Amino acid sequence: MPFDYLIPLLRESSSRIILLVMDGLGGLPIEPGGPTELESARTPLMDRLAAEGVLGQVTPIRPGITPGSGPAHLALFGYDPLEYEIGRGVLEAVGVGLNVGLGDIAARGNFCTLDKDGNISDRRAGRISSTEAVPLVERLKKVEVPGVATEVRHVKEYRFAVVMRGENLHPEIHDTDPQSTGVPPLPATAHSPAAEPTAELFNQWIAKANQVLSDQPQANGMTLRGFSTDPRLPTFKDSYGLKAAAISVYPMYKGVASLVGMQVVDFGGETPGDEFTALAKAWDDYNFFFIHIKKTDSKGEDGDFEGKAKIIESVDQALPQLLDLQPDVLLITGDHSTPARMKTHSWHPVPFLLWAPATARPDDQIAFGERACGHGGLGEFPSMNTLPLALAHAGRLEKFGA
Amino acid sequence: MPFDYLIPLLRESSSRIILLVMDGLGGLPIEPGGPTELESARTPLMDRLAAEGVLGQVTPIRPGITPGSGPAHLALFGYDPLEYEIGRGVLEAVGVGLNVGLGDIAARGNFCTLDKDGNISDRRAGRISSTEAVPLVERLKKVEVPGVATEVRHVKEYRFAVVMRGENLHPEIHDTDPQSTGVPPLPATAHSPAAEPTAELFNQWIAKANQVLSDQPQANGMTLRGFSTDPRLPTFKDSYGLKAAAISVYPMYKGVASLVGMQVVDFGGETPGDEFTALAKAWDDYNFFFIHIKKTDSKGEDGDFEGKAKIIESVDQALPQLLDLQPDVLLITGDHSTPARMKTHSWHPVPFLLWAPATARPDDQIAFGERACGHGGLGEFPSMNTLPLALAHAGRLEKFGA
Numbered sequence: 058m059p060f061d062y063l064i065p066l067l068r069e070s071s072s073r074i075i076l077l078v079m080d081g082l083g084g085l086p087i088e089p090g091g092p093t094e095l096e097s098a099r100t101p102l103m104d105r106l107a108a109e110g111v112l113g114q115v116t117p118i119r120p121g122i123t124p125g126s127g128p129a130h131l132a133l134f135g136y137d138p139l140e141y142e143i144g145r146g147v148l149e150a151v152g153v154g155l156n157v158g159l160g161d162i163a164a165r166g167n168f169c170t171l172d173k174d175g176n177i178s179d180r181r182a183g184r185i186s187s188t189e190a191v192p193l194v195e196r197l198k199k200v201e202v203p204g205v206a207t208e209v210r211h212v213k214e215y216r217f218a219v220v221m222r223g224e225n226l227h228p229e230i231h232d233t234d235p236q237s238t239g240v241p242p243l244p245a246t247a248h249s250p251a252a253e254p255t256a257e258l259f260n261q262w263i264a265k266a267n268q269v270l271s272d273q274p275q276a277n278g279m280t281l282r283g284f285s286t287d288p289r290l291p292t293f294k295d296s297y298g299l300k301a302a303a304i305s306v307y308p309m310y311k312g313v314a315s316l317v318g319m320q321v322v323d324f325g326g327e328t329p330g331d332e333f334t335a336l337a338k339a340w341d342d343y344n345f346f347f348i349h350i351k352k353t354d355s356k357g358e359d360g361d362f363e364g365k366a367k368i369i370e371s372v373d374q375a376l377p378q379l380l381d382l383q384p385d386v387l388l389i390t391g392d393h394s395t396p397a398r399m400k401t402h403s404w405h406p407v408p409f410l411l412w413a414p415a416t417a418r419p420d421d422q423i424a425f426g427e428r429a430c431g432h433g434g435l436g437e438f439p440s441m442n443t444l445p446l447a448l449a450h451a452g453r454l455e456k457f458g459a
Numbered sequence: 460m461p462f463d464y465l466i467p468l469l470r471e472s473s474s475r476i477i478l479l480v481m482d483g484l485g486g487l488p489i490e491p492g493g494p495t496e497l498e499s500a501r502t503p504l505m506d507r508l509a510a511e512g513v514l515g516q517v518t519p520i521r522p523g524i525t526p527g528s529g530p531a532h533l534a535l536f537g538y539d540p541l542e543y544e545i546g547r548g549v550l551e552a553v554g555v556g557l558n559v560g561l562g563d564i565a566a567r568g569n570f571c572t573l574d575k576d577g578n579i580s581d582r583r584a585g586r587i588s589s590t591e592a593v594p595l596v597e598r599l600k601k602v603e604v605p606g607v608a609t610e611v612r613h614v615k616e617y618r619f620a621v622v623m624r625g626e627n628l629h630p631e632i633h634d635t636d637p638q639s640t641g642v643p644p645l646p647a648t649a650h651s652p653a654a655e656p657t658a659e660l661f662n663q664w665i666a667k668a669n670q671v672l673s674d675q676p677q678a679n680g681m682t683l684r685g686f687s688t689d690p691r692l693p694t695f696k697d698s699y700g701l702k703a704a705a706i707s708v709y710p711m712y713k714g715v716a717s718l719v720g721m722q723v724v725d726f727g728g729e730t731p732g733d734e735f736t737a738l739a740k741a742w743d744d745y746n747f748f749f750i751h752i753k754k755t756d757s758k759g760e761d762g763d764f765e766g767k768a769k770i771i772e773s774v775d776q777a778l779p780q781l782l783d784l785q786p787d788v789l790l791i792t793g794d795h796s797t798p799a800r801m802k803t804h805s806w807h808p809v810p811f812l813l814w815a816p817a818t819a820r821p822d823d824q825i826a827f828g829e830r831a832c833g834h835g836g837l838g839e840f841p842s843m844n845t846l847p848l849a850l851a852h853a854g855r856l857e858k859f860g861a
Contacts, residue, residue: 060521062521062524062541066524108492109491416487416801416805416807418485418487418488418495418798418807418829419488419491419492419830420830420833421830432833432834433833434829434830434833435839436516436833436838436839437838437839438522438839442521442522442523444523445521445522445523445524446522446523446806447523448523449522449523449524449525449805449806450523454523454524454525454806455525456525456526456527456803456804457520457524457525457526457527457530457540458526458527458528458529458530458531458540458545458550459527459528459529459547459550459551459554
């Protein structure tokens with residue numbers, strides 16, 4: 058469990074918690090002394106919640122560490138990414154919506170170019186476009202190896218993910234990428250005796266896959282990396298006594314949520330409003346709701362300061378639908394920072410807002426923004442502490458000791 | 460030791476430290492946007508100390524965890540309650556002033572009602588009042604078992620504490636409370652072979668005790684729980700090189716202080732002024748003083764916002780007596796929060812004031828209160844860091860490394 062000491066303290070309650078994650082929320086001023094994306098956005102409702110609640114800022118992994126999306130979410134869910142590792146193959150697979158169940162083996166695949174001697178001449182197959190790669194992935198889907206089932210899905214450009222399912226599979230297999238050109242891809246080799254049959258199955262699959270690609274000028278080979286299996290994370294139910302739902306447009310976040318035992322809610326649409334409507338429909342069936350807003354991060358990565366601010370505004374405008382549900386605890390934060398100025402994820406702490414009408418101890422901040430959060434009553438703390446705080450404010454923890 | 464790295468750094472000094480703990484000090488506004496108990500109290504002296512010193516806020520156990528009094532004090536004394544556990548029996552016993560020495564076994568007792576078949580019909584003996592229970596505890600005090608001495612003391616209503624003293628006693632004994640009715644109390648059974656004779660001695664004591672209760676309509680039986688012994692905590696002397704005195708009206712806090720080797724100072728009276736007078740008298744004999752003010756917590760648990768503020772004011776009014784002693788370091792904080800609005804202990808961080816005329820680095824806060832502490836120069840930190848900070852400001856720590 059992420060917090061062993063919570064287990065004996067958990068108690069039943071009818072309270073409900075909403076964790077609203079705007080991906081890459083934290084930002085930077087685009088010009089010296091100016092506002093950040095969040096500060097420049099017009100967010101009257103979040104500002105009201107900031108005034109009634111309490112602010113702080115969270116550090117996702119460790120100070121100075123820029124997180125990927127998987128670890129950043131694990132941390133927000135209370136699982137220290139330095140302790141709970143999700144294999145790269147699993148992360149790639151769940152990121153495109155592939156299920157990785159107990160005993161399934163996932164790997165990340167790259168198309169590559171092989172010369173006439175079978176040596177790699179381009180490790181990324183000339184960085185072929187998604188348009189070129191998708192039909193090739195369709196070919197791979199038809200490749201069959203006796204005794205196991207495989208599922209393949211395109212990721213982006215020259216990248217794909219593969220999941221193998223069967224009996225007694227083991228993930229202790231070395232990458233087949235030799236990390237250089239002029240040599241052939243390595244065979245899949247096991248680094249534990251138990252994984253030898255699995256490595257052999259992958260070699261069979263690779264051989265057949267290379268055959269169906271043999272007519273390709275660029276993507277006529279492949280390398281596989283990050284062999285891994287379900288990380289068997291403790292579930293939200295076991296860790297926190299929560300029945301948790303995940304609402305996200307993007308497969309990656311549904312995937313990480315499902316790895317900690319959240320139920321992924323299906324819904325149509327992709328705006329914040331659509332997501333909040335889905336949450337409202339599921340309100341009676343769960344007591345914890347993780348909602349993921351992707352586009353704050355996308356706009357940040359595009360370097361689109363205004364666009365990121367506008368996404369934040371659209372979330373603010375949709376918020377009444379969440380507040381009408383009268384959650385006991387509403388947390389608004391991000392998984393990490395993605396300043397438009399940097400066009401990439403960053404290590405900066407992330408603004409954090411805790412609103413809990415019955416128990417929040419207000420500070421004197423009256424707007425939701427990076428500077429205000431730096432003065433917030435919650436101070437600066439690890440993202441990992443989010444769940445214990447939420448449980449406390451939701452009345453879901455007994456006293457520790459007499 | 461709670462901080463191994465302090466040991467080689469400890470140095471002698473004539474400096475003196477006062478740790479003034481107002482139990483349950485942290486609060487919440489009683490109405491939205493209003494002041495907390497501490498903020499509403501008129502505390503000109505604490506405000507002056509806040510201006511001259513530096514503020515912060517402390518988290519007693521871990522974020523979100525509501526502490527009991529025992530663990531909360533252990534944390535303030537620098538002992539991580541997740542690492543140093545005091546048994547429930549010991550805590551109950553020291554809470555009513557029973558001494559639990561090395562090798563003594565303490566347990567918590569409940570009177571219960573047994574039906575004619577010896578089955579429990581009420582696990583709390585109809586929740587008999589203290590008035591009814593005290594004479595029954597007097598009867599228990601006379602129960603003797605050959606080879607050991609027992610001491611019994613009433614706690615509250617149907618609850619009492621018992622301590623057994625003798626040779627080779629061991630605490631690894633299961634609770635006798637079956638946690639349900641319609642079945643008899645369990646016999647005391649050992650979960651280590653070494654504890655079998657101790658379990659048998661407790662069974663003898665219980666049998667004789669039940670006899671002297673047999674005429675009772677409600678409290679004609681008992682269950683015992685939380686068998687435990689002196690937790691052998693490292694002492695203040697060994698951990699910090701301090702000769703420590705404890706000044707408290709309530710037995711519980713004297714008990715916890717004595718478990719870390721503090722000398723409990725006897726005195727008459729029960730006001731903050733009485734406690735400060737006792738401290739002044741002991742000034743020459745110690746270099747660390749823990750003073751405990753109980754009624755801030757009691758008023759908080761009563762939901763008496765005004766009453767809690769008034770207790771804080773009475774402490775402020777008595778403060779000149781402490782300041783006249785010219786302590787080198789004065790720390791004012793609480794063991795945990797007890798917001799009158801919640802009428803119970805809570806997980807919220809606790810206001811913290813460090814005053815050290817020679818070395819405190821002032822922030823720009825000019826009043827002692829939750830919001831000000833949220834902006835304090837010390838930031839938010841674990842209660843466990845209090846002692847190292849105090850030692851530093853008292854000039855009692857050498858440089859680490861060259």
